[in-house]
Amino acid sequence: MTTTEEKPHEETPRDEMGQKPAGLGAQKQQKNVFDTIWDFFASLKVGIGIIVLLALGSIIGTIYPQTNAIPSPNPDAYYLEKYGKFADLYHRLGFTDTFNSWWYLTLAMALAVSLVIVSIDRGVPLYKSLKNQPVARKVLSIRTDRLYAKHEQAKEADLDTLAAALKKSRYKVRREQGALLAEKGRLPRFGAYIIHLGLIIIIAGVLTRLIPGWYHTEMVWLKQGERKEVAEVGFALQNQGFSLEFYDKEMTRPKKYETDIAVFEGEELKASKHLLVNDYLLYNNTYIFQNSYDPNAMFKSIDVDLVDRKTEQTLGHFKIDFMNIQKEYKAGEYTLKMVNYYPDLRVDEANGAYTVSTDPYSPGMRFDITGPGLEKPSNQWFLPMAPFMADVLNKDYPFLLKSTAGETYNMTGILLQKDLGVPIVYTGCAIVMWGLVLCFYFQHRRIWARLEDDVLHIGANTNKHWVGMNKELNKSLTGLGWEAPIYKPKKVK
Amino acid sequence: MDWTQLSETFFIVAFVSYIVATVLYVVGVTWGRKTAPDAKNNLFTRLGYIVMIIGVLSQTAAILARTIQTGHIPVSNMFEYMSFWAYTIMVAYVVINYFYKVPFLGAFVAPVGVAVLAYASVFPHEAKPLIPALQSYWLNIHVTTAALGEGILVISFAAGLMYLLVTTEVEKPSRARNALEFVMYLFFALVAFVALALTFKISGFEFFANPDTNPVRYGLPPIVGPSGTELGSLTAFAGIALPLFNAPSWMEGVNAPGKLNTIVWTLLGSFVLYGLLRLLSRGPVVRVVARWVRGLDEEMLDELSYRAVAIGYPVFTLGALVFAMIWAQEAWGSYWSWDPKETWALITWLYYTAYLHFRVQRGWEGTLPAWMAVAGFVVILFLLVGVNLVISGLHSYA
Numbered sequence: 001m002t003t004t005e006e007k008p009h010e011e012t013p014r015d016e017m018g019q020k021p022a023g024l025g026a027q028k029q030q031k032n033v034f035d036t037i038w039d040f041f042a043s044l045k046v047g048i049g050i051i052v053l054l055a056l057g058s059i060i061g062t063i064y065p066q067t068n069a070i071p072s073p074n075p076d077a078y079y080l081e082k083y084g085k086f087a088d089l090y091h092r093l094g095f096t097d098t099f100n101s102w103w104y105l106t107l108a109m110a111l112a113v114s115l116v117i118v119s120i121d122r123g124v125p126l127y128k129s130l131k132n133q134p135v136a137r138k139v140l141s142i143r144t145d146r147l148y149a150k151h152e153q154a155k156e157a158d159l160d161t162l163a164a165a166l167k168k169s170r171y172k173v174r175r176e177q178g179a180l181l182a183e184k185g186r187l188p189r190f191g192a193y194i195i196h197l198g199l200i201i202i203i204a205g206v207l208t209r210l211i212p213g214w215y216h217t218e219m220v221w222l223k224q225g226e227r228k229e230v231a232e233v234g235f236a237l238q239n240q241g242f243s244l245e246f247y248d249k250e251m252t253r254p255k256k257y258e259t260d261i262a263v264f265e266g267e268e269l270k271a272s273k274h275l276l277v278n279d280y281l282l283y284n285n286t287y288i289f290q291n292s293y294d295p296n297a298m299f300k301s302i303d304v305d306l307v308d309r310k311t312e313q314t315l316g317h318f319k320i321d322f323m324n325i326q327k328e329y330k331a332g333e334y335t336l337k338m339v340n341y342y343p344d345l346r347v348d349e350a351n352g353a354y355t356v357s358t359d360p361y362s363p364g365m366r367f368d369i370t371g372p373g374l375e376k377p378s379n380q381w382f383l384p385m386a387p388f389m390a391d392v393l394n395k396d397y398p399f400l401l402k403s404t405a406g407e408t409y410n411m412t413g414i415l416l417q418k419d420l421g422v423p424i425v426y427t428g429c430a431i432v433m434w435g436l437v438l439c440f441y442f443q444h445r446r447i448w449a450r451l452e453d454d455v456l457h458i459g460a461n462t463n464k465h466w467v468g469m470n471k472e473l474n475k476s477l478t479g480l481g482w483e484a485p486i487y488k489p490k491k492v493k
Numbered sequence: 494m495d496w497t498q499l500s501e502t503f504f505i506v507a508f509v510s511y512i513v514a515t516v517l518y519v520v521g522v523t524w525g526r527k528t529a530p531d532a533k534n535n536l537f538t539r540l541g542y543i544v545m546i547i548g549v550l551s552q553t554a555a556i557l558a559r560t561i562q563t564g565h566i567p568v569s570n571m572f573e574y575m576s577f578w579a580y581t582i583m584v585a586y587v588v589i590n591y592f593y594k595v596p597f598l599g600a601f602v603a604p605v606g607v608a609v610l611a612y613a614s615v616f617p618h619e620a621k622p623l624i625p626a627l628q629s630y631w632l633n634i635h636v637t638t639a640a641l642g643e644g645i646l647v648i649s650f651a652a653g654l655m656y657l658l659v660t661t662e663v664e665k666p667s668r669a670r671n672a673l674e675f676v677m678y679l680f681f682a683l684v685a686f687v688a689l690a691l692t693f694k695i696s697g698f699e700f701f702a703n704p705d706t707n708p709v710r711y712g713l714p715p716i717v718g719p720s721g722t723e724l725g726s727l728t729a730f731a732g733i734a735l736p737l738f739n740a741p742s743w744m745e746g747v748n749a750p751g752k753l754n755t756i757v758w759t760l761l762g763s764f765v766l767y768g769l770l771r772l773l774s775r776g777p778v779v780r781v782v783a784r785w786v787r788g789l790d791e792e793m794l795d796e797l798s799y800r801a802v803a804i805g806y807p808v809f810t811l812g813a814l815v816f817a818m819i820w821a822q823e824a825w826g827s828y829w830s831w832d833p834k835e836t837w838a839l840i841t842w843l844y845y846t847a848y849l850h851f852r853v854q855r856g857w858e859g860t861l862p863a864w865m866a867v868a869g870f871v872v873i874l875f876l877l878v879g880v881n882l883v884i885s886g887l888h889s890y891a
Contacts, residue, residue, distance in 0.1 A: 045854075052847050055847070217827065253622075253624060277626055415825070417826035429815045440804065
């Protein structure tokens with residue numbers, strides 16, 4: 001029913017916790033430090049303990065979003081502001097970076113160590129004992145098997161008959177004088193150790209991130225047409241066209257966002273692709289993903305009319321190209337000299353007017369306007385995002401600056417991901433799946449037969465699914481016209 | 494051909510079939526056992542099985558129709574996903590019963606399946622077009638395999654519960670009996686919630702508190718108001734002015750008063766439902782339910798519960814972890830980001846890993862693993878529902 005260790009054929013008998021008893025008979029086993037450490041990690045109880053602690057520790061890491069997932073570069077303030085006092089305490093205790101904390105990583109390392117030690121500690125003796133198991137088993141031992149059958153008035157030839165019948169059920173049969181061992185599914189018996197091996201490989205694949213040059217992750221934000229060099233991977237990316245579509249007018253549900261991306265080494269175009277989410281470009285072992293977009297649009301250009309406040313007559317117009325800001329603009333007969341430019345304008349009492357970034361999300365500028373009929377330059381604000389405010393500030397000045405048309409765009413968010421350990425992790429996953437299938441969907445079955453005093457004693461053993469073993473042996477024996485086997489069910493506590 | 498309408502029709506047929514199957518099974522384990530107490534099967538449970546199969550076939554048609562309509566297997570929002578999970582639970586039962594022949598198991602699995610399907614119905618049905626991150630064939634592979642694994646694990650929950658009902662001495666008060674009674678209560682709490690939510694949804698109830706300033710959406714009459722509201726000032730229900738009390742000010746999550754209100758309603762409804770059932774049972778409800786499994790072989794149930802985990806665990810690993818990691822790598826550039834949903838899938842996996850390792854030790858068969866199988870259902874529920882509704886992250890599409 002469950003995986004059991006095969007007692008009769010192992011070299012060193014173990015107790016149910018997998019511990020080797022210290023000191024057998026005359027030979028006193030000296031337990032030194034290494035043995036203690038080894039036995040600690042080989043213990044099933046400790047293994048379960050590590051698994052449980054990892055689960056509990058992981059739960060802690062889900063209570064509040066971790067620092068790698070919050071939209072703020074200042075976690076110390078963010079948690080207190082957004083979630084309150086409990087979250088602040090949680091943050092101070094280090095739980096906002098649970099999965100990189102010393103205790104969590106220690107548990108993960110302990111798991112890795114335990115996996116290695118357990119597999120050697122139990123896998124190797126198991127392999128040896130199964131490899132060296134004898135064909136001829138003592139009758140006394142066979143008679144205690146949970147699945148036992150007996151065939152009276154038996155001869156040596158009956159063993160051959162039995163061998164033939166079992167071969168039909170795909171058993172591998174070994175024969176000796178008066179004895180027989182039929183076995184199938186020995187590999188599934190190692191299923192658990194194959195799973196462990198797979199997990200160890202996965203952990204190794206994750207650890208390769210620590211090797212310099214194996215792992216790099218970076219978000220690259222590109223404006224329309226912009227080219228940026230990414231030093232760590234040795235090439236530059238250029239946004240040759242980004243399109244963003246929403247399902248709704250309110251722009252809350254994105255329909256698609258895609259970029260025409262180009263990879264340059266120096267001036268040479270090396271690769272290009274139309275990137276979609278889920279459809280990446282792989283260049284030089286680096287994955288280039290369409291990851292996201294800047295939800296805040298930036299100004300590309302604005303068409304501005306210069307209007308006389310009193311007559312409401314348009315005196316001229318000009319165009320501001322935010323990719324190429326000029327010091328001076330001409331509108332009709334007037335010249336506008338840019339005195340101040342705030343790409344992302346904020347105003348408050350303490351600091352006055354200032355900019356929070358170098359990107360034109362919310363531009364504001366001051367112009368000195370000169371031209372016919374002006375004794376001195378008219379110093380005015382142009383605030384395309386806040387025209388009413390501009391009107392208030394400009395109320396004593398002769399002109400109005402009206403934006404008539406504008407183009408905005410969103411930056412594309414390109415994720416660069418280089419992780420040479422990924423194939424290793426995938427291999428580990430495949431091995432884990434193989435181990436799981438072997439361990440849970442197949443069984444290791446063995447049938448011994450021994451001829452003694454004209455009676456053929458038949459005993460069977462399986463590591464799982466006794467009901468199935470019983471059915472199969474029953475079918476084989478009754479098919480030969482022999483007595484059906486007796487099954488002694490285990491008593492459950 | 495209006496595939497959506499067709500899908501809804503088949504869905505209703507499936508829902509009704511599952512309810513009928515549940516009734517047949519419950520009759521089968523109670524009244525149907527009276528004439529032949531030792532029989533493992535009777536007319537009612539046999540009929541229940543047939544009706545269950547009808548339901549599964551109908552829901553298969555519903556899923557197919559919806560797939561034709563939307564172009565992908567319907568697992569992209571809470572309604573679709575929970576319906577699909579109910580489907581895998583019923584399919585897992587139909588298949589397992591075919592091989593292992595445990596008809597009375599149906600009396601425990603069918604109500605769970607119905608509850609999950611009813612819970613699914615509370616959510617909006619409309620298939621919204623997929624956001625870019627979900628536009629991938631991996632949606633079909635990862636989510637469906639994970640759902641199948643979770644459905645199989647529910648069988649281990651039901652068999653484990655049956656084992657505990659057989660082996661626990663329910664006539665005498667004890668900690669074990671109280672724990673089992675609590676499990677029964679939790680089920681009634683789920684039923685109460687679903688009944689309330691569905692009733693108010695069908696009647697078209699929807700209420701917004703503070704619509705102009707900070708709207709809070711209520712699907713049930715607001716017994717709990719947003720922090721700072723004048724009591725009795727929002728609205729009235731059944732002649733009582735609401736709210737009766739307010740959410741504490743430290744609750745700052747999205748729609749927190751609405752969610753707290755739902756919890757309060759669920760508690761009230763569950764007390765009423767449980768109280769009624771307890772009166773009808775003239776004592777702990779578990780005493781009545783234990784009679785359903787009287788005479789069943791406990792070793793067989795223990796084995797069945799274990800086998801369900803043994804079969805479902807690899808499927809869950811493949812769907813919820815391996816496929817999820819591959820999709821994450823393809824879509825987000827990283828196979829693991831410690832996103833709450835990913836982490837809870839890992840926690841669920843670690844939980845069942847611990848369960849399997851417990852069983853390797855000799856002497857740990859029987860009661861403890863049965864409790865772990867029962868509690869495992871709660872872990873899965875948190876993974877599927879709790880994370881989506883309580884915690885937000887990359888996975889909060891639904």
